Amino acid sequence: MSNTPDALLGPADIRELAAALGVRPTKQRGQNFVIDANTVRRIVRTADVRPEDVVVEVGPGLGSLTLALLEVADRVVAVEIDDVLAGALPATIAARMPERADRFALVHSDAMQVTELPGPPPTALVANLPYNVAVPVLLHMLETFPTVERTLVMVQSEVADRLAAAPGSRVYGVPSVKANWYAEVKRAGAIGRTVFWPAPNVDSGLVSLVRRTEPLKTTASRREVFAVVDAAFAQRRKTLRAALAGWAGSAAAAESALVAAGVSPQARGEALTVEEFARIAENKERGEQ
Numbered sequence: 001m002s003n004t005p006d007a008l009l010g011p012a013d014i015r016e017l018a019a020a021l022g023v024r025p026t027k028q029r030g031q032n033f034v035i036d037a038n039t040v041r042r043i044v045r046t047a048d049v050r051p052e053d054v055v056v057e058v059g060p061g062l063g064s065l066t067l068a069l070l071e072v073a074d075r076v077v078a079v080e081i082d083d084v085l086a087g088a089l090p091a092t093i094a095a096r097m098p099e100r101a102d103r104f105a106l107v108h109s110d111a112m113q114v115t116e117l118p119g120p121p122p123t124a125l126v127a128n129l130p131y132n133v134a135v136p137v138l139l140h141m142l143e144t145f146p147t148v149e150r151t152l153v154m155v156q157s158e159v160a161d162r163l164a165a166a167p168g169s170r171v172y173g174v175p176s177v178k179a180n181w182y183a184e185v186k187r188a189g190a191i192g193r194t195v196f197w198p199a200p201n202v203d204s205g206l207v208s209l210v211r212r213t214e215p216l217k218t219t220a221s222r223r224e225v226f227a228v229v230d231a232a233f234a235q236r237r238k239t240l241r242a243a244l245a246g247w248a249g250s251a252a253a254a255e256s257a258l259v260a261a262g263v264s265p266q267a268r269g270e271a272l273t274v275e276e277f278a279r280i281a282e283n284k285e286r287g288e289q
Contacts, residue, residue: 007071007096008037009064014197017062017092021084025198033061034128036195040068046188046206047126047152049073054120056145058111058127058137061085063092065128070100073124077117079107111137114144121147131156131202135163135175142182142209143222151209152188160187160205172270173236177229180274181216183209216274220281225274228281232269240272240280241265248284257283 009017014035018024025033034040043065049055053073060066060078062085069076070093080086086108094101105118112133125141125148134155142148155163158171163179164187165172179185188208193199218225231247232240240263241255248254255265261279263272 006037008040008067009035009062009096010037011035011197014062014064017088021088023062023084032128032196032198032200034064034195035197037064037068039191039195040065041071042189043126043128043152043154043206044068044072046208047124048150049124049126053124054122055124055126056117056122056141056148058125058141059130060089061128063089063096065126066093066104067097069126070097070103073103075103075105075119077105077107077119077122079109079111079114079117081108081110083108112140114141117145121145123147123149125151125153127152128154131159131200134159138163138209139175139178139182142179142211146211149211151183151207151211153207153209154191154204155207156200157190157203157205160207163207163209167271167273169270174229174233177272177274177277178226179209181222181225183211185209216278218275218278218282220278224281224284225278228277228284229269229274232272232277236269239266239268243269244280253284 014033049069049072051074054075055069055073057066057069057076057078060080066076066078086106090106093104107114122145129137138153162171162173162175164185165176186208188206191204232243235243240258241251244254245251248257257280258265260283263276263280
C-alpha cells in the first residue's frame with residue numbers, strides 16, 4: 001500500500017490491492033475500478049454529502065469511493081456482492097482510515113436482494129453502478145429506502161442520458177419515467193474513461209436524483225402506474241390507444257382511460273409526464289369499479 005499520508009487509493013494502490021487479492025475485474029459484473037482520488041472527491045462534492053449523512057454505497061469494489069465518502073459522511077454502509085471484494089474491504093478501511101473504521105459497515109449481498117441495512121436509516125445513496133444492472137438497482141434502492149433524500153450515481157453516459165431525459169426526448173423512456181416517480185432527476189457531469197481501471201469502452205455520466213418532498217398525488221399505486229409505463233413503451237412506436245390495449249383489456253377501454261385522463265389516444269408514451277401516466281392508471285381503476 002502507498003505510504004502517502006493521503007488515505008485515498010491511487011492507481012498503484014488499486015493495482016497492488018487487486019494483485020494481492022487475485023482480483024481481475026470482470027465484464028460480467030461490470031467492474032471498472034476508479035483509480036483517481038480527485039474523481040472520487042468530486043463525486044462526493046457533487047453528491048452534496050454532509051457530515052450528518054448516512055450514505056449507502058452499492059458496489060464499493062476495492063474501496064476508492066468508500067474512503068472518500070468516509071472522509072465526509074457520518075457513516076457509510078457498503079453493499080458488495082463479490083465474495084473476495086467484500087472480504088477485503090473492511091481491512092482496507094481499517095488500514096487506511098482507522099479513525100473512521102467504526103463508521104463503516106459492510107453488507108455482503110446482491111443489492112437487488114437488500115431490504116434492510118444495519119444502523120440508522122440511510123439519507124443518501126452514492127454509487128458507481130455496474131453498467132449492466134444500473135437502472136434496476138437504482139430503482140430498487142429508491143423504492144426500498146424512502147429515507148434516501150439525495151442520490152448520485154455514476155453510470156454509462158447513455159444510461160445517464162436516459163435517466164435524466166425529459167418528455168419528448170428521443171431517449172426518454174421507462175427509466176426516465178420511473179426515476180421521476182421518486183425524484184427530480186438531472187445530469188450532474190461527465191466522467192472520462194481514463195480514471196478507471198480497466199478503462200471502459202464507453203464514457204460515464206453522473207446523475208443526481210433529489211427525492212420529491214411530497215410523493216406524486218395519485219390514487220394509483222406505484223405498481224399500477226409502472227404497469228402503464230411498461231405497456232406504453234413496450235410498443236413505443238404505436239399510439240397509446242394501441243399500445244395500452246392489452247393493459248386495458250381492449251383498445252376501446254384504453255381510449256376511454258386516456259380520454260378521462262386528459263391524454264390524446266393518438267399520443268405516444270414518449271410525450272407523457274409521470275403525472276399523466278398516473279392519471280391514466282387512476283382512470284383504469286375508475287373504469288373497473
